[in-house]
Amino acid sequence: MLTVRQRLLALLTLCLALLVAPALPAQASGAPAGPAGASSGEAGARNPVVFVHGYNADPGVWGSLREDLRADGYADSELFSFGYDTHQSVNEVLSGRLAAYVAEVRRQTGAARVDLVAHSFGSLVTRWYVKFGGGGPYVDRWVSLAGPNRGTSTAWACALWDQACRDMTPGSYVVKNLNSGDETPGTVRYATFWSNCDEVINPDDSVPLTGAANTPVGCLKHNDLLGDDPTSAGVRAFLRS
Template structure:
């Protein structure tokens, strides 16, 4: 039997023994919890559109475990200049997302014209340090001849025409700079992007989705599944 003087050290030893495994478990679990945290996703819509176009992809990402607080749909005036105005506004939006979420990097998914805005941000606006995955759905990444139809009065259309100032600068040097992971999804029946081969980029994971119309890539289950898998890579 322990004396009163012996009981105190014994109790202290027992407490320390019980605490050590708990602390060790907490330290071991912390990295796992951090690994489970996803990067916030910034969705950038295309020309003459709005954030409402992302309903299908947002639903798919939520079904995969994303919370609404991790999904951000940026809205903007699609008739403005890619390089002089819109890429800077996107940069400010990404910074606000990072501030809200505490994330060091975000993933960007863009449709159509939004691909040019977000590419300019990544290549020239500091986005190479803040974007982890970048996805282009049906983006006019090397220009589209259909943009000539509105180029006379619309700056965004001029930016989308082949060999425009924006196109030449985005194509110069490395099309997929930095450590960002790039992916494109394109259709061989796209009535807006002409030629269809405008979408793929050197250095990106380029995926043909078959015969889909331009806006159908936004709701196609196979395409959204591919986007989700790429973001998880």
């Protein structure tokens, strides 16, 4: 159990890290936007990409990675950002809303499956959808950037009043069930990217999963993975694999 002093320090760390997410232009939230033009390059051979942001963030955090994917030949009509209230329950609310969003993306694009790219808390939302929410058949690749996949002790700072924080604590109902049995179930291909200087994910090695392609990115802060060029290159290579 953390002392009062430790809880206050953890709360300060969490707030400073998560409330200063990169202010990048938002592209899409809520219901998926309609097609924005024909795809280029190998469109049709790729899956649509659905981005899922983290705690206290919004779809705007994906601006840098979206630009990199567009430079690789993706069209806006292949890139989608799921926007949601990050203070709600992973298993009772958010995974179901993500399921409806992915179903609409598939309807709009005609794609059989999508690729999911998640940051931080979004990793738990997407994992629950894949493992328990019926998403396995509809997801080809799953990517976690700095996800609290085994929980993070900094979440204790807000767990008393925030359901999402409770879901992120080590040993929570969500974390325990996601890591029971096969951590990377089904035919989905899994990848994680993690930093050994992450001030939000504690311990740092909470991110890697058994059965995933786990890539250390060096000493980066929690939100810096969103705009880091080598991390972006790794994510894009995995999406092409």
